[in-house]
Amino acid sequence: MRYGKTLRMAAAVLLASLGTQAMADVSCGLNNGQAATGAPIIVGGIYGDAAPGDWSSSTDSAAAYFRCVNANGGINGRPIDYRVENDQWNPEAAAQAAALLVNDTPTVAMVGNGSFIEMAVNANTYEQAGIMVMASACAISECFETPNIVSTNQGPLPSNLGAAQYAQEELGAQHIACIGLNIPDNGVWSCQAVQDFMRSRGGDATAVLINPGAPDVNSALLEAMASGADTILINQPAGIALAILSAAEEQDLRDQYDWIAPTPLYDLSVPAAVGEYWWGHIYVNAELAPLQVNGPDAQNWAAVLDQYGRADDPRDTFGQAGYLSARFFVQAMLQMDPAQLDDRAAVGAAIRGISGYTSDLMCGPYYVGDADFHMPNHAGYMVKIVEGGFEIVRDCYEYDSPYFAPHIALETALGLR
Amino acid sequence: MKRLFHVTPSGWAGFALAAFAIVVLPGLSSSYWLSVFTSAGCFLLAISGVAFLYARLGMVSLTQVGLMGVGGWVALRLNHAFDFPFEVNLALAALSTMVFGWVLALPALRMRGLYLALVTLMAAGGLEILFATFQFPNGGEGFWGVKTGSSDPFRRPFLAQSAEDYLRYVLICAVLGFLFIELHRRLQPGRAWALIRRSEAAAMAAGVNVTLYKTWAFGITGLLGGAAGALLAGSLGLLDDGTFRASESVMIFALAVVGGARSWQGALIAAILYKVLPALLNIWGVYADLSFVIFGAGLLHAVITAPDGLAGQALGGLKALLRGKDRRDA
Amino acid sequence: MALARYKNWLLWAVLMAVVIGWFGWGGRPQMVGLFVASGLAVGSLYALGGIGIVVLYRATGVLNFAGGAAGAAGAMTAWQLSEWGLWDPIGWLACLAVALAITLVYGRLIAPRLAWRETVVKAVATLGFALIVLGLVSFLWIDDPRAITLPTDGIGVRILGMRITATRLIVFAASILIVFGIWLFLARTRVGLQMRALANDRDLAALMGIPILRVETIAWGISGVLAGFTGLMFADLIRLEPTVITFMVIPSIAAAICGRLENLTVVLLGGLSMGVIENMLTLSPVLRGVRPIAPFVIAALVLLYYQRGQRLTFGGRD
DSSP, rough: OOOOHHHHHHHHHHHHHHOTTTTTTOOOTOOOOOOOOOOOEEEEEEEEEEEEEEEEEHHHHHHHHHHHHTTTTBBBOOOOOEEEEEEETTTTHHEEEEEEESSSSSSSSSEEESSSHHHHHHHHHHHHHHHOEEEEHHHHHHGGGGTTESSSSOHHHHHHHHHHHHHHSSSOOEEEEEEEEEEEIIHHHHHHHHHHHHTTTTOOEEEEEEEEEEOOOOOHHHHHHHHHHHEEESSSOHHHHHHHHHHHTTOOOOGGGEEOGGGGGGOOTTHHHHHHTTTTEEEEEESOOGGGGOOHHHHHHHHHHHHSSOOTTTSSHHHHHHHHHHHHHHHHHTTSSSGGTTTTTHHHHHHHHHHOOOOSSSSSBBBBSSHHHOOOEEEEEEEEEEEEEEEEEEEEEEEEOOGHHHHHHHHHHHHHO | OOOOOOOHHHHHHHHHHHHHHHTTHHHOHHHHHHHHHHHHHHHHHHHHHHHHHHHHHHHSOOOHHHHHHHHHHHHHHHHHHOOHHHHHHHHHHHHHHHHHHHHHHHGGSSOOOHHHHHHHHHOOOOOOHHHHOOOSSOOSSSTTTOOSSSOOOOOTTTTTHHHHHHHHHHHHHHHHHHHHHHHHHSSSEEEEEEHHHOOOOOOOOHTTTHHHHHHHHHHHHHHHHHHHHHHHHHHSSSOOOGGGGGHHHHHHHHHHHHOOOOOOHHHHHIIIIIIIIIHHHHHHHHOOOOOOOOHHHHHHHHHHHHHHHHHHHHHHHHHHHHHHHHHOOO | HHHHHHHHHHHHHHHHHHHHHHHTTTSSSHHHHHHHHHHHHHHHHHHHHHHHHHHHHHSSSOOOOHHHHHHHHHHHHHHHHHTOOHHHHHHHHHHHHHHHHHHHIIIIGGGGGGGTHHHHHHHHHHHHHHHHHHHHHHHHHHHHOOOOOOGGSSOOEEEEEEEEHHHHHHHHHHHHHHHHHHHHHHHHHEEEEEEHHHHHHHHHHHHHOOOOOHHHHHHHHHHHHHHHHHHHHHHHHTTHHHHHHHHHHHHHHHHHHHTTTTTTHHHHHHHHHHHHHHHHHGGOOTTTTGGGHHHHHHHHHHHHHTTTHHHHHTOOOO
């Protein structure tokens, strides 16, 4: 989530100082420094930017990466024409965006999608049109349980499971109150998984579902307290999560509960936004490698954004996920027969054939496969909010839940285990 | 009898425009514009309901989009629970929304205009909460019919499976809606409404059952709103609670006034402003927020200077032009 | 006659007590106390918004949908000024000033042209103005999560087991003081008398020599300042988001309806009751999910109750 120009500038400076070779080497596509000049390959993307939040960082990073690729030889000499549409958090606008990009334009694939709603509205459209979507900032179940959408981010279900698992194993959690949105394919879906997980480990969990439009989060907090929980899992986008934390701070509840959260609170501006009261007390699950790991891909992402991105493109994990989707897409395209690059079905088959792509940003290998479900990213890190940033408290760990059984079976079949 | 089927010049213009839209427009539109026009057509039906209620009876309903949501909910639930054809779902959705509208409005119909508006506003707020809490059916079990995971398919009308045909179907429904209202106006209810508008005391003195006719009118509004909601469900295949907020109900009432509540041209302008203008702004890359400013300014202008809205001004200008021409020719 | 007025207040108090007893029965007193206190906090926000609406309606006959939008614009201005590094109190004053200016623009330039129209039409026109203001505010400040903090957020006291910050106490106290102050103003001052005359019959008041424009300007001015204060409180206690603050006008109207758009004390009691009832419903496993609907249901029931037995025989003016 975006938090204001000054904080983003600070984040950019921080990243620039982390990646000492930032201005020097970027590695994109063919890496031959020649501008691509052939017939453009058209790729689409849909993001959501309207109240209550701005989810454009994934498409921004993907766009920067594609610009870098176009300056470095393109896809065998052909540039990528990346067209994005805003669904404005409105299902009709999302349907119109898909109509425009999928039915009216000869796009070969969709890359970098980041939205709360468009996957639900458009999953059938994608399936009927036979187009593959390599999404990056997904928050709903359709993203992970339909045949044509695969995401580099984890989404709420694994991220919440990871947080709950850490709390149960390290913090001694017995009863977790999962404060989620009452959207069936988001809050209900992920909190249900947490309930199943805790019960399988001898504990319990209660789902406290709130209406995203409800102005007052206080009663949700009270409901969580009334459930008898010892741990509170804030399964919310950053804006609402901050409102809950400030309501909890008002009641001085910090030491009465353990506080855990999935990925949306892993954002560079959050430690300053929560304030000194909360430093050292909130544990957050990170879907991708935290910044301090600073592997080659993380540095490349920062460098690509510096050279080919815009100054106000957000530098957050959804941006990293967008960069990854774009990178894996280009990697798959470069391995294709150049004559088939304009054929949506051939590109789709190539995407489905992706298996075993790795990155230091992801804990496990990325793969797609020919299945009705796709969740390649289901292992992550656990970090703690401290002054000035985040401290890693657990390195890459796989989330342990029966939900992943079919995914593990698929990985075994693809030879990734 | 002749008067019943007499078509005014405005009526001929409407038929001509409808013919053009139904026959030619779907072929000319890209997939994006098909989606936009279908949506505009559904809201056109709903707006006609709200506009007629305000123009003919002076009653303000600030919950029409909420009623669309009710119609859409019923259509979705029936579609996923049973195997009826689309037309049956459409009819049942419209009828149940009509009854729902009555339940809301009947106690309030005796109130002064402002209080009816406020009751409908409270209803809109309440419906927004209900939709957000219980969501729309997507094929799940139980009364509410909601499941996690992707939605089950929605069966479109037998004659209108493709996007082009569905646009035609929606436009035909909108035309039928207008004709339905016009039929009422030309028969007894229309005369009763005119008398009630002029003076309820006179209507009562003349033996008109005021409550009955006001209820009838509100029922028509609910009927058209419910049908519009069912058509919208068919267009997208699923519905989301974000479409049916209280602010949207208030917005389409405002636009109905801006466009001109008295005429079909006004309802058409309102539907175009509500759906087509933002889509155009999106294509041109202009901020969607500015459409709020345009709507608001239009509303103020309409309320202050043009009680018959933009359509009224345009028609008035046209008449003046023609009158001036006749005078010169004479 | 005095008894009849107090009967209304008693009705609300009894309703609150019944609901608290019903849902709180068998629960831990401390937990129940927490819900009641939280409910009073939310309810006082509804009441504050409702009071602003009723004050203006009583003076000018205009149901102002744009109060929320003016407050939102003021709150965003205050946020922007503190982002630019100015001293916080300047931002708060700017909030009040911006809301006042926006409300006066409408009150002086647009409202007089509609003075002879029906109440509903006047309300619809304020709606148009609200859309304009909301559109401009959304355009000037792109969607980003923002927050406003006031120094009183850090200080708090414990009441009924719940920690109430000074900000919430200020809202509660302010709503009571404003009700009392407006009552004094209308009942005891000359301008207040003129305002009541104006509300009663505008044409007659003009004929009697009451300076219409001056009195109306004062009414709009008071309403503008209230809108600014309310907007700032909403921004601090709920969320600093223009759309959210603008459409808080709908629950505020619900509170205003409880007072039949005229009785400020009942607006206050009604708003508080709405907040308490909404929160107490959390303890009911069946109604827990739909509890935000409580203000609307209460308002609708109040409307129907007060309009029972009305036969509209001379409809036309309204």
